[in-house]
Amino acid sequence: MTSTLLAQQSEASPQTILEDVFGYQHFRQGQLEVIEASLSGQDSVVIMPTGGGKSLCYQIPALVHTGLTLVISPLISLMKDQVDQLKADGVAAECVNSTMSREALISVYNRMRSGDLKLVYVSPERVLMHDFIERLQNINLSMIAVDEAHCISQWGHDFRPEYAAIGQLKNYFPHVPFMALTATADDATRGDIIHRLNLVNPHDYLGSFDRPNIHYNLVEKHKPVSQVIRYVQTNKGQCGIIYCGSRKKVEMVTEKLCNNHIRAAGYHAGMDVDERAYVQEAFQRDDIQIVVATVAFGMGINKPNVRFVVHFDIPRNIESYYQETGRAGRDGLPAEAMMLYDPADIGWLRRMLDEKDEGPQKQVESHKLNAMVAFAEAQTCRRQVLLNYFGEYREKPCGNCDICVDPPKRFDATQEAQKALSCVYRVNQGFGIGYVVEVLRGMQNIRVRENGHDKLSTYGIGRDHSHDYWVSVFRQLIHKGLLSQNITRNSTLQLTEEARPLLRGEMKLELAVPRLDTAARSAKSDKLSSKNYDKKLFAKLRKLRKSIADEDGLPPYVVFSDATLIDMAEILPTSYGEMLAVNGVGQRKLDKYADAFLDLIQEHITIHG
Known part of the structure; x- marks a missing residue:
């Protein structure tokens, strides 16, 4: 069964659609729960991490339902990307946006009316236009999904007034289930989303915010x-x-x-x-x-x-x-x-x-x-x-x-802190970190000499440490509250009352050892090195994918994701059945791409064993 045919069959189960259309064997945490709530006709608020599979929460119900699912999305590029991926999976999807010609818009409207489309992506501005609402009232609308729903809330970090008006749609379609989705929403934002969209007793799914990878x-x-x-x-x-x-x-x-x-x-x-x-x-x-x-x-x-x-x-x-x-x-x-x-x-x-x-x-x-x-x-x-x-x-x-x-290591920084604070005092609390460090390290430059600061008792007392070392010390002193920065005077350093006991030797101070290897510290230079797969084959598969994608005018990941190619390079499928077992390979992509990738894998196995 092809995915296009499957998309038209309302009796298909969510699990069948997951496997045959999208090429995955298992739902991620929370997905099936949200899908079942939507299929029962309930409104939903879905908080899932970026990359957690939010899109499938409304895409799968859209393929189970007999009608059209409307997806409200804030950016044209995001709409186009989602539609490209759905089409690659054999799903009848289109978008409606301001860049389209009148002819293209009429074509989409005709397909909406005929029932030919399963999902239509639209901007918040377009969906509230009177003529568009009239078109929606004349078709079988099965669900409305609101992506990036945090834009609705005044308490969200990316509030957009045009998004806040989407709640008006509930007045026109009171019996159509709504689904609001976002990756970022605290309690106040979630409550505001529910209120502004006029959701009725919504299924509230709050997934983990953790991105362990x-x-x-x-x-x-x-x-x-x-x-x-x-x-x-x-x-x-x-x-x-x-x-x-x-x-x-x-x-x-x-x-x-x-x-x-x-x-x-x-x-x-x-x-x-x-x-x-x-x-x-x-x-x-x-x-x-x-x-x-x-x-x-x-x-x-x-x-x-x-x-x-x-x-x-x-x-x-x-x-x-x-x-x-x-x-x-x-x-x-x-x-x-x-x-x-x-x-x-x-x-x-x-x-x-x-x-x-x-x-x-x-x-x-x-x-x-x-x-x-x-x-x-x-x-x-x-x-x-x-x-x-x-x-x-x-x-x-x-x-x-x-x-x-690499946990921060602590050290007794009392002497270093006293030197730093004394130098700030000696230059009359009138300069920023960079200049004070130059005085501390005894640097020979015109500005220091013109100010007479090469004659100070603190001049050069910190030359045993690097510039970056002292910058780190000053930043920690600011964080500890012993120094402040006057942002109205070019971030000049000023002593606080908390600095006095330290300068008088009445207290000790511990700081973190400055980390000076900050240029390229990262978890791994090859972040995929821990995976057990054939690296040479993976490189070949990526090259083939790029060639196919360029020929079809698609981003490479719409053909197959890196994760799917890594699975291929690990499993080494040599038949259609084995290829279908690879995560991310559904029936439509098997039909379209499997031969080229299977040939390459077989050739690689023949050469390298």
């Missing part, structure tokens, strides 16, 4: 561009996303990467639509390795084989961090989230926040920023801190973050 890693920001270049070079050939806090930084980092012969491209809201579409498509098709982006690049990415996400600057909140790091490892294979951290970045974010009008929204943003800082400055398992924020508690450390793998 992601290694969380935070390093001190010293020479960030050099650190990023070395990190990418360490992960040679692997796809990644680098998030920056501004367009200017995006352009600067992209230029430096390209100058170092790394296939990278920038992406930000200041680029025109065609430029952004080109970069996104090139990344989806593996034509470029790295995208350097602002937060404008995110929700539209469904690329499974992103092996790392780097934050060049700290995000404003944990929800953004979680969602952006969630772009890595969607295929379930090992991946890494690496963040460069400088407390001065927090000072800048606080300054931006201070300029906003007082009110509940400002309070929420301040709370979220404080939680982000707590995560960045944690001395315990980062995964525990991250999950605790979302109300999920783990007794044992994860063993897969920088704190667990």
